[in-house]
Amino acid sequence: MNAHRHEAEGNGAVATPRLLGPAEIRDLAQLLDVTPTKKLGQNFVHDANTVRRIVQTAGVVRGETVLEIGPGLGSLTLGLLEAGASVVAVEIDRRLAEQLPHTVRIMQPGTELAVVHDDALRVTELPREPVRLVANLPYNVSVPVLLHLLEHFPSLRSGIVMVQAEVGHRLAAEPGSKVYGAPSAKAAWYGRWRIAGQVSRMVFWPVPNVDSVLVGFERGDAPGTDAERAATFAIIDSAFQQRRKMLRQALSGVLGGSSAAATAVLARAEIDPESRGEQLTVDDFLRIARAR
Numbered sequence: 001m002n003a004h005r006h007e008a009e010g011n012g013a014v015a016t017p018r019l020l021g022p023a024e025i026r027d028l029a030q031l032l033d034v035t036p037t038k039k040l041g042q043n044f045v046h047d048a049n050t051v052r053r054i055v056q057t058a059g060v061v062r063g064e065t066v067l068e069i070g071p072g073l074g075s076l077t078l079g080l081l082e083a084g085a086s087v088v089a090v091e092i093d094r095r096l097a098e099q100l101p102h103t104v105r106i107m108q109p110g111t112e113l114a115v116v117h118d119d120a121l122r123v124t125e126l127p128r129e130p131v132r133l134v135a136n137l138p139y140n141v142s143v144p145v146l147l148h149l150l151e152h153f154p155s156l157r158s159g160i161v162m163v164q165a166e167v168g169h170r171l172a173a174e175p176g177s178k179v180y181g182a183p184s185a186k187a188a189w190y191g192r193w194r195i196a197g198q199v200s201r202m203v204f205w206p207v208p209n210v211d212s213v214l215v216g217f218e219r220g221d222a223p224g225t226d227a228e229r230a231a232t233f234a235i236i237d238s239a240f241q242q243r244r245k246m247l248r249q250a251l252s253g254v255l256g257g258s259s260a261a262a263t264a265v266l267a268r269a270e271i272d273p274e275s276r277g278e279q280l281t282v283d284d285f286l287r288i289a290r291a292r
């Protein structure tokens with residue numbers, strides 16, 4: 001990060017900027033010889049206002065531990081640290097994971113950061129227990145990452161994530177909506193979800209070819225046990241693999257091998273066998289799992 005780009009302070013001295021703008025993103029990418037890859041969903045935010053808005057929307061509280069997935073060059077990480085969070089960041093790309101502590105030491109010395117170089121889909125242990133998730137998620141794996149984290153880290157009580165708009169609307173959809181699907185029903189197992197804002201494509205480098213939204217969640221009490229969750233999720237998958245079919249057909253494979261057997265289970269669960277998955281809440285799916 002070159003000194004000539006730094007903001008001038010009132011006394012004439014130069015101050016290192018606390019967040020990354022286009023110049024710092026360009027410098028860091030050059031330094032690391034990083035060409036953003038689509039495979040890893042690498043679109044880096046280079047707009048400090050967007051970063052501060054995300055941090056504010058997330059309601060980050062000074063001193064709490066925040067989990068960030070995919071810190072990349074550190075745009076959001078620095079925003080979280082600026083707000084006083086202690087950040088645990090999980091990054092799959094080794095070059096980015098190795099550089100992040102250096103960037104933070106230069107731009108926000110004395111702040112608390114732990115970097116874990118790992119795949120967020122596999123991580124089951126973290127150096128500290130996070131209470132909040134704040135992340136600009138890699139778009140190709142955002143739903144599996146969210147479900148994995150909510151399953152393995154019960155300390156996570158709430159979060160704000162940036163995802164592809166289409167995925168965000170699915171996560172926040174209610175039964176009966178056109179976009180309600182397996183991600184909506186599974187996400188609802190863990191709590192309440194809402195759309196918390198839109199994000200312009202222009203704040204990213206490179207500019208993605210999809211729109212983005214912020215999605216917020218508040219964890220609720222799980223409606224069932226871990227074993228019941230696994231059974232419920234298998235039923236949800238079957239219901240939405242053939243979403244146009246009536247449940248007695250769509251679920252025949254997972255409920256006894258025939259549509260007659262499925263009808264009997266559905267009757268015990270007090271679900272109309274002629275209804276479709278898109279009409280059912282997660283509690284309805286759980287009742288079916290319990291009636292097997």
Ligand code: SAM
Pocket residue numbers: 040041042043044045046069070071072073074075076077090091092093096118119120121135136137138139141
């Ligand atoms: N947070 C940064 C920002 O806002 O500028 C970067 C966000 S970028 C959309 C997604 C980041 O997730 C990239 O840094 C990418 O390397 C990382 N990533 C992709 N797949 C991952 C995975 N499975 N586990 C952890 N990090 C991953």
